Amino acid sequence: MQQQALSAIVAWVRLERALQGFEKDLKARHGITMLQLAVLHILTERPHMPLSALRRTLVMHPATLGQSIDDLRRKRLCRVTTDPEDRRARHIAITETGLALVDAVPLAGPMRLRQLDTDPARLDRLTASLSDAMALFGLEASSPG
Known part of the structure; x- marks a missing residue:
């Protein structure tokens, strides 16, 4: 770990x-x-x-x-x-x-x-990973909106 x-x-x-x-x-x-x-x-x-x-x-x-x-x-x-x-x-x-x-x-x-022609599933994984990073870093309370 x-x-x-x-x-x-x-x-x-x-x-x-x-x-x-x-x-x-x-x-x-x-x-x-x-x-x-x-x-x-x-x-x-x-x-x-x-x-x-x-x-x-x-x-x-x-x-x-x-x-x-x-x-x-x-x-x-x-x-x-x-x-x-x-x-x-x-x-x-x-x-x-x-x-x-x-x-x-x-x-x-x-x-x-x-602009990038990429697999939508890859973008979904990136979105999930970035959201997960916000949670793991303890930054959700600092996030706008």
């Missing part, structure tokens, strides 16, 4: 370091975070969507998502507009510059799963 626990810890650390390395490279080469890349990828699939739907999709705190989107807007990677039918609602759309950036970034990290 101790060996299996150590192997699981090493695998988690490798994953965590790989994600950190990917984000560091993403920031250095393209000036965006993994969250911002996720937003842009989602917007390639739904080029114009309500900000509230994006927030629900990503299970993000409004302020955290808002800061990321404001930065993307300043970099002209997306546009934010007010819904003419509901002045409180905002919509977000990817720009041509944003589309070009998505094409330039290597397809890696969690968003790759949406």
Whole structure:
């Protein structure tokens, strides 16, 4: 049991370091975070969507998502507009510059799963394993939503 626990810890650390390395490279080469890349990828699939739907999709705190989107807007990677039918609602759309950036970034990290042609059962196992990790690591109480 101790060996299996150590192997699981090493695998988690490798994953965590790989994600950190990917984000560091993403920031250095393209000036965006993994969250911002996720937003842009989602917007390639739904080029114009309500900000509230994006927030629900990503299970993000409004302020955290808002800061990321404001930065993307300043970099002209997306546009934010007010819904003419509901002045409180905002919509977000990817720009041509944003589309070009998505094409330039290597397809890696969690968003790759949406583009990868793989066995659905493998994705189900990954989902179960990640959920199991949350429970085994005692992080369920810290999980959003």
